[in-house]
Amino acid sequence: MRSFEELNLSPELARAIKDLGYESPSPIQVQALPILLAEPTDFIGLAATGTGKTAAFGIPLLEQIEPGKKQVQVLILCPTRELALQVTGQINLLGKYKNVNALSIYGGASYREQINGLRSGSQVVVGTPGRVIDHLERGILDISKVKTIILDEADEMISMGFKDDLETILQAATGESCQTWLFSATMNKDVRRVADNYLFQPKFVQVNRTEMLSTTVEQVFYRTRESDKPEILCKIIEAADNFYGLIFCQTKNLVMDLTQYLSNRGYRVDSLHGDKTQKDRERTVQAFRDRRVSILVCTDVASRGLDVKDITHVINYSLPRELEVYVHRIGRTARSGKTGTAISLVTPSHRDLVARIERHTKTRMEEGIVPTRKEIGIKKVAKMLTPFQAQKNYARAIELLTPEWKNVIAQMKAEEIVGRFLGVMSPEIFENQERGKPLQAHVAADSQARRNRRGKWKQDSRNRR
Ligand code: AMP
Numbered sequence: 001m002r003s004f005e006e007l008n009l010s011p012e013l014a015r016a017i018k019d020l021g022y023e024s025p026s027p028i029q030v031q032a033l034p035i036l037l038a039e040p041t042d043f044i045g046l047a048a049t050g051t052g053k054t055a056a057f058g059i060p061l062l063e064q065i066e067p068g069k070k071q072v073q074v075l076i077l078c079p080t081r082e083l084a085l086q087v088t089g090q091i092n093l094l095g096k097y098k099n100v101n102a103l104s105i106y107g108g109a110s111y112r113e114q115i116n117g118l119r120s121g122s123q124v125v126v127g128t129p130g131r132v133i134d135h136l137e138r139g140i141l142d143i144s145k146v147k148t149i150i151l152d153e154a155d156e157m158i159s160m161g162f163k164d165d166l167e168t169i170l171q172a173a174t175g176e177s178c179q180t181w182l183f184s185a186t187m188n189k190d191v192r193r194v195a196d197n198y199l200f201q202p203k204f205v206q207v208n209r210t211e212m213l214s215t216t217v218e219q220v221f222y223r224t225r226e227s228d229k230p231e232i233l234c235k236i237i238e239a240a241d242n243f244y245g246l247i248f249c250q251t252k253n254l255v256m257d258l259t260q261y262l263s264n265r266g267y268r269v270d271s272l273h274g275d276k277t278q279k280d281r282e283r284t285v286q287a288f289r290d291r292r293v294s295i296l297v298c299t300d301v302a303s304r305g306l307d308v309k310d311i312t313h314v315i316n317y318s319l320p321r322e323l324e325v326y327v328h329r330i331g332r333t334a335r336s337g338k339t340g341t342a343i344s345l346v347t348p349s350h351r352d353l354v355a356r357i358e359r360h361t362k363t364r365m366e367e368g369i370v371p372t373r374k375e376i377g378i379k380k381v382a383k384m385l386t387p388f389q390a391q392k393n394y395a396r397a398i399e400l401l402t403p404e405w406k407n408v409i410a411q412m413k414a415e416e417i418v419g420r421f422l423g424v425m426s427p428e429i430f431e432n433q434e435r436g437k438p439l440q441a442h443v444a445a446d447s448q449a450r451r452n453r454r455g456k457w458k459q460d461s462r463n464r465r
Contacts, residue, residue: 001030007037012097013062017055020093026052029059031205036060040147040179042199046206048185051216054090057150057181061124062091064147067099070121072141074148077129077169079156081106087152088126100124105141107131115140129157129165136172143173154184155191163190170198217330219361220368221344221354229317229345230261232370236315236343237267237295239371239379245313246306247297248329250320258317259297266428272298272306300325306332316344319353323360343368377429381422 001007003024004017025033028047036043037060047053061074076091078084084104091102103122105114107130118125118140125132125141135141143149149170151157157166170180180199184191195202224232237243249255252273259271270284270293281302287293289308296303300320311333320326333340344365346354358365371379401409409417423430 001025001034007033007059009037009059010063010098013059013094015097016094017059019096022055026056027207028053028205029056031207032056033059035203035205036181037063040177042179042202043181044187044195044199044202044204045181045183046185046187046204047183051207053152053183054087055094057152057183058087058091058094061148061150062095062098062100065095065098065100065123067123069123071145072118072123072125072143073146074124074150075132075143075146075169075173076124076126076150076152077132077157077166078126078152079128079160079162081108081128083153084126084128088124091124091126095124102126105131105135107134129162129169132169133165136169143169146173146178149173149178149180151180151182151184151194154182154194155186155188158188158190158194163194166194167198170194216339217333218339218341219330219344219357219363219365220341221346221365222368222370223351224345224347226347230258232345233258233315233317234262234265235371235373235376236313236368238376240313240341243313244291244294245296245311245315246303246329246332247295247315247317248303248320249297249299250318252299252302254318255297255299255302262295262297267295268293269295269297272296272302274299274302276302300329303332308332312340314340314342316342319344319346319350321353323357326357327361380426380429384422384426 004014004022009017028045028051032043032045032053033056035041036057045053045056047056057076065073076084076087078087081104084106088102088104091100095102101120101122102124103114103117103126105117105125105127107128111134114131114135118135127135132141136143151166154166157163173180180202182191182195182199182202222232222236233247237245247258249258252275255271255273259269262269270287272281272284276284284293284296285306285308288296297317298306314330314333316326316329320329330340330342333342344354344357354365412420
């Protein structure tokens with residue numbers, strides 16, 4: 001199956017898919033849709049958020065709904081309110097021509113609205129397990145006629161302590177031939193146990209991480225010389241909307257030098273490398289999670305197991321030689337349904353790696369054009385407009401102006417006053433000179449280290465001989 005047309009979907013769904021702009025099915029959809037659209041069956045799909053899994057179960061569930069019947073026909077369980085809302089939104093978009101209503105029910109929100117929603121006959125309920133149980137116990141939610149239960153992010157729900165709630169709900173779904181579809185990013189023993197106990201001969205599909213990345217991570221490369229990397233890196237960071245990212249380097253010396261360089265240029269940056277103690281690393285990761293630090297420069301080994309949400313960028317300051325390492329690095333962005341950008345700084349000697357990565361990840365890497373200082377300046381100044389407009393204390397500030405001030409500004413146009421203020425407050429935007437020393441120290445040190453290594457290797461091989 002390569003296209004949505006091959007699935008013979010109802011015209012209502014085909015139209016909604018077109019409206020959403022989905023041109024071709026994502027890898028999980030390619031595998032899951034033909035199964036879930038065919039016979040009723042229990043099902044396990046191993047796929048993370050961001051792979052298109054919502055449509056993978058949303059399309060078939062919408063096809064089986066009887067819109068005329070105003071009763072709960074499908075129950076989708078999600079670990080968080082955010083995911084529940086996201087899934088509800090997608091089901092409603094996909095089901096808009098089918099006249100199907102999805103309703104979210106989650107903790108922390110008013111019961112009244114949810115009760116009204118349930119009474120109005122929503123056919124699809126998307127809820128967090130705790131609140132679903134509340135409504136079941138109050139007799140407001142009836143899932144006895146439910147035909148399909150979907151466990152979305154089953155591993156997350158279990159790790160958040162919802163295992164018993166899940167079991168209670170699965171036991172309450174007593175409908176004849178009720179099918180259960182379980183989606184999970186990972187298959188650990190707890191997920192396996194739930195599947196073994198509640199799913200009957202489930203069909204199974206899985207998409208691997210490389211396939212997932214191709215749909216969620218935008219991959220861009222910049223051609224550069226080694227000595228231009230620091231400057232290009234800064235431009236990329238400054239041109240991004242709200243950079244929150246990881247920068248990978250091959251050696252810990254480079255990590256340390258680059259961190260120092262970025263810190264000198266005023267970025268909130270920290271590093272993870274092998275010379276740091278465990279405690280130090282934990283402190284750094286916490287600072288990054290709390291966004292006190294927005295850039296983390298790291299080696300592959302030191303960042304192993306790092307799982308931080310909402311990372312916008314992963315930068316390969318040095319490209320790894322192993323493709324799996326590349327995939328592992330860029331998989332740190334685009335988590336939890338978000339998209340992300342992976343940027344690689346590519347020197348002429350690494351050009352061949354781009355084609356290899358493209359083949360491996362089955363995606364094209366776009367070549368990026370380094371933004372000019374002017375473009376970055378326009379962007380930065382544009383960002384100041386909202387806080388400028390929201391400024392409430394300006395009347396009190398005016399009271400502080402001395403006659404000299406008033407005299408000086410009386411001669412100026414508004415643009416000149418704004419321009420001068422921007423220059424005083426953010427001089428770096430308008431500087432012609434590049435700030436900070438170039439990374440010459442590390443470049444020199446790095447090539448010295450290479451020479452030393454080469455010398456040592458020769459020495460070693462002489463010794464071996
Ligand atoms: P999900 O994994 O369900 O959270 O989906 C991640 C994002 O991919 C959502 O924004 C979907 O709208 C989008 N999406 C799902 N299927 C497709 C598709 N076949 N083509 C393009 N985008 C898609």
